[in-house]
Amino acid sequence: MLQGPFFIPMKRFSLLIILLAVLSCRKENTADNSLSPAYPDYFPAPVYQFNNNTVNKDRFELGKKLFFDPVLSLDSTISCAKCHAQVHAFADHNVSLSAGINGLLGTRNSPSITNMIWSPTFMWDGGVNHIEVFSVAPITNHVEMGESMLSVIRKLNNITAYRTAFKKAYNIDEITDQAMLRALTAYMSMIISAGSKYDEYRQGKTSLSASELDGLNLFRQKCAGCHSEPLFTDYSYKNNGLDSVFNDLGRETITTNSNDRGKFKVPSLRNVELTYPYMHDGRFWSLREVLDHYSNGIVISPSLDASLQHSIPMTIQEKERIIEFLKTLTDWNLVSDQMFNK
Amino acid sequence: MKKLLKNLFAFAIIIFPLFMISCEKEQTATEGTVLVKLNHGWGMSGTSFALNTNLVHPMNGDTMNFSKYKYYISNLKLKKADGTFWVQPESYFLVDLSNSASSSISLNNVPVGDYTEISYTLGVDSARNVSGAQSGALATTNDMFWSWSTGYIMIKAEGTSPQSTNGSFSFHIGGFSGQYSAVQSKTASFGSNQLSVSGEKNTEIHFNVNTAMTWCNSGSCAAVNSVMMPSALSLQMATDFNNGFVFDKIVE
Incomplete structure (x- = not known):
């Protein structure tokens, strides 16, 4: 008989075999610790399909x-x-x-x-x-x-x-x-x-103030052409009139097409109150500066977006209203959610 | 109780070898292995390619000393005499000239039969360029991946040259979409030499790869010593490399 430290007594060995056989027939432990993204029904279907990477x-x-x-x-x-x-x-x-x-x-x-x-x-x-x-x-x-x-x-x-x-x-x-x-x-x-005041408004859980509603309507007239709801971007690339000489060619770097010179992806405006500074190079520190750029600061260049050829006229009061609305896009639940913290 | 355990033990002893047998392959061969051997030369005069060696380009006269020469070949398939194809699953290979083993590509589990041609893609097909994180030959750790403009590099060749204005050269040729896509599929017919897969011995498909072809139209390193993104020039170089990739013979 085999002896020594690795010898397993007969009885235990046969039990071990049976145990292994039983275990190998069992399915993997499927304790449900899966996670899936939660979002409102007015959001589109996600692009990422989690193929081979279901989240748990x-x-x-x-x-x-x-x-x-x-x-x-x-x-x-x-x-x-x-x-x-x-x-x-x-x-x-x-x-x-x-x-x-x-x-x-x-x-x-x-x-x-x-x-x-x-x-x-x-x-x-x-x-x-x-x-x-x-x-x-x-x-x-x-x-x-x-x-x-x-x-x-x-x-x-x-x-x-x-x-x-x-x-x-x-x-x-x-x-x-x-x-x-x-x-x-x-x-x-x-x-x-997806948990901003705007979302609660969309879901009928809260109402916007008169000036926030004003701002929403103005936003839809003047900004939503690119910053479309509900994600507040159409994911297109635009030259939004920041420069005429470009130290960063933007989209042209990828496509090598000079028509794409100085174009950058339209960013989502969700949480825009918190994501300062603004623009691809962080040149503006306040939302007011951003809106002033669109009303008075557009720089003409060959690839400038057609919608900005004549700037976006806005009165001071209209800008204030739009900013009031933009602040309803802040998702305070997300920025304080412990789930994402270390 | 004691008896029961004894019986169980006897049962286990009988069952165990059955498990072992069931894992063994059947004896009659229905499949065989084909090796694709890539013989890397430099020019047409029989010079072998070697890293860290001064090689004089046969056309533009540059002296090139390579520290790195790597490229992708993918989607290998064999055409049977009856016109149907055997397609290799997960067919992605990084040929790294610093690692001679990578110049021999193994096609496993090829059904027994006669084959008339092989098809392959130089570079990585567009599907794998748009499908997220990959593994094996396509892992980003292989340093053949453009992170800033997603896509696999098809050919990466780096080294030094006295003709280069800064003494070195670096050619990263790739791009999988648009007018400058470097990815090219090709078919090589075996002609009168059919490939017979018998399952008894390995059969080899030999290719001669003239690594100097990549620079046959690009001009001297004095003019261009770096390509880092898709362009008309990078497409030209990919095409030239492809033209230097030629079926040689079947070895049984």
């Missing part, structure tokens, strides 16, 4: 851990959350141009990453075509996190807590970039802003 609590929590972890950057100084802060509806704050590692500055202000599952493209110039590969851009950009994907994955594989978390969330022993990107997607896809 493990994946969401892992994505959150990654989102807040500066290990994703070259020198472990910058996390995703640094430039996408919850208190500012996941946009950058306090600076015009978002700073990367070693204080390096790019040419753009980090936009809000709420409601990403509805976005057909990502980045100000729309260069990224899928939410799952979106994170590769800031991680590898030399003036953002400045890291290589290979190095990030190596670092994560050296951290036991991550190996455990990836095993739990994706059932893998070796962390892959695909799983990391999907985990980040699991977190980001749940950052949905």
Whole structure:
């Protein structure tokens, strides 16, 4: 008979076999910890279909851990959350141009990453075509996190807590970039802003004040051509008359078409009260400055959007009303929701 | 109780080998393996391609010393003599000339039979460029992915050249849509040499890849030492690379 430390007594061995046989026939433990995006019925169907990446609590929590972890950057100084802060509806704050590692500055202000599952493209110039590969851009950009994907994955594989978390969330022993990107997607896809006063108004749960309603009507006349409801963007690219000489070619960088010069993606106006500074380069610090730009500051250039050729005439009072309405787009539930916090 | 356990043990002993047997393959071969061997040369004079070696371009005369030469080949399929196709599932390969093993692509589980041609795509088809995070050969950790303008790089060649104004060159050729899409599908007929898959031994399809072709129309590195995005030039270079990728022979 076999002896020694690895010998399993006969009786126990046969029991073990039976136990293994029984276990192998069992389905996976399907304890319901799944999460799915919740949004009102007047929202369109999301672009992201969660194929091969259904969200559950493990994946969401892992994505959150990654989102807040500066290990994703070259020198472990910058996390995703640094430039996408919850208190500012996941946009950058306090600076015009978002700073990367070693204080390096790019040419753009980090936009809000709420409601990403509805976005057909990502980045100000729309260069990224899928939410799952979106994170590769800031991680590898030399003036953002400045890291290589290979190095990030190596670092994560050296951290036991991550190996455990990836095993739990994706059932893998070796962390892959695909799983990391999907985990980040699991977190980001749940950052949905649909709980503003405007939404409560749309659902008949509250009413807007007379001046807010005035503002809504003015908004629909003057702004909704691009910032269409309910997501407050049509996801198109526009040259909105900021410059005639462009240090950032915007959409042209991607398409190489000079007709796209200086065009940037129309940003959503949800939470716009919190996402200052405004424009792709964060040049305006207040909503009033933005509206003044559209009424009096349009700079003519060949690719200027047709709707802005004659500016957007607005009186001071109209601007005030529009701003009052825009503040009803602030989702205070989202910015204080503990679910998204570290 | 003791007897019951004994019986169970005997049962387990009988059952266990049955499990093992059921995992074994059947003896009669219905499938075989085909190897696609890529022989990388430099020019037409029989010079082999090598990294970290001075290579003189046969047309423009540049001296090029490559530190990196990688490219994608995908969507391999074989045409049977009866006109139907065997399509390789998950057919994505990164050929990295720093890793000789990647120059031999294995087509597994090919049904036994005779085949007349092979089709393939140089680069990565558009579907995989728009479908989010991928794995294996298509993992972003392979450093063949444009993050700022989503898409796989088809050919990445980097190195040094005394003709270059800054001493180095870096060609990243790719793009999967629009007028400058670098992705190209191609078919190579085996002609009179049919490929017979018997399942008894591996059969090989040999290609000669003239790696110098990529620069046969691009001019000297003195003029252009960097391509980083899709353009008319990058499309020209992709086409030239493709033309340098030529079926050689079947080896049984």
